[in-house]
Amino acid sequence: MGYNASGQDIFSPQEAPNVKPNVIVIHAQDNVAIALEDIPEGGDVVMPGKRVFPAREKIPYSHKVACEDIPAGGVVRKYGEPIGRASALLPKGSWVHIHNLDTEEAGS
């Protein structure tokens, strides 16, 4: 895979033939995907449709990974619905959980 020194995917979107997706996206409008296995830091996140990018940190089994850059304050979507706002910039490949997700105004 081709990543630059800062871990960014330099061939995005990238084809990964014969590699099974290791995340699932529940709704077409979602900006997070769900890990189907533990993905180590720097490991490939293989989206359905075979788009590949590196995990910026460890993504535990069944946890969320940002599948696009989400700006600070941006709405995080799962099930096509807002589940919270990013408390800081969440670059693609970030683990998304309570440490970087404000869920108080999720209804907005």
Place this chain on the structure above:
Amino acid sequence: MSAPTFHGYVRPDGTVGIRNHVVVIPTVACANGVADSIARALPGVTALVHGHGCGRALEAGMHQAALAGLGKNPNVAGAVVIGLGCETVNAQLVASEIGSTGKPVECLMIQNEGGSRRTTDKGIATAGRMLRDASSMVRTERPVSDIVLGLECGGSDAFSGVTANPALGLVSDWLVDAGGTVVLTESTEMIGTAHILSRRAATPDIGERITRIVDEAEKRTRDILGPLASLVIAPGNMDGGMSSIQEKSLGCICKAGSRRIRGVVDYGQRPAAKGLMIMDGPGYDMESMAGLAAAGCQLMIFTTGRGNPAGFPVVPVLKVCSTSRVYRAMEDDMDVNAGEVLEGRALEDVAGEIRTCAVGIMNGRPAKAEVNGQGGILCLYAFTPAF
């Protein structure tokens, strides 16, 4: 493509059963023994034994309506109501409400009939007649718009909301689009999503009712659990990568699909309209299924992550599990494995399999919980202590 159909038993009130049960309904736990003796004497007759019917004031009306609702369920061909005589629930009213459907019903009161033995003998004769009449009924072709489908999830895991529930959501949308009825319940599992559900309400009034029942469910959960409520409500205390109660609840409610919500009914109350409905009710699966059956659901689809084998008397329960691991471990209990989504199978494919399995069960093919005799006893919802 022609509208999907199934073969069912048309009742005098126009509802259509997918099973043809003769039931014995005790109106109080004190009548359970008689109800059970009648059913044991007549294979094919089901006794709906339960632990309620007296000793409670606030639930008496709800329990009376629920017991009548079970007798009115389209899967029931005829009912024998067994009362004691001094209980809070009124057996005569339960029987007359069931009789309003035009189905055969008889009410026997143990204190009037001369005790358990005589009531049992009379009940066997009556239920035996109903059983013979039921055995001559035949199935006819009906549109699936006659189906009221109850949704249930229990023993959830981190993938229930990723595989089984979204697949079931596609099935819910299919049935609503075909003119049928889908009932979503378990108000406690809607906590945090009132604003999303009410946005999907057909009218502002329905939206306000949704908000009210979800708020009450949250308050009740906090009242009952006290400091432990944070284990089920507070963000961060949930395993499996859930970051908020809202995210967890979205995983539950997605089994109802995406259509407009046409109404809200009380526990065990029959929906007056077709389409997607919400029934107020507890998150405890057994009480929740009793409410869905009393509301007239002929079929329930139950998603499970950890592997819940429970069925329900009178109403078939189709089990969908969320991972292949649980499917392999409990294949005899699981009708469909939605876990294949995690191995690359399309969600629409799994939804198609659930649909095919559901239509098979509507046509008389037994669900695995029926094969296993997992009917169990009737658990009615109660929210106050007995006095």
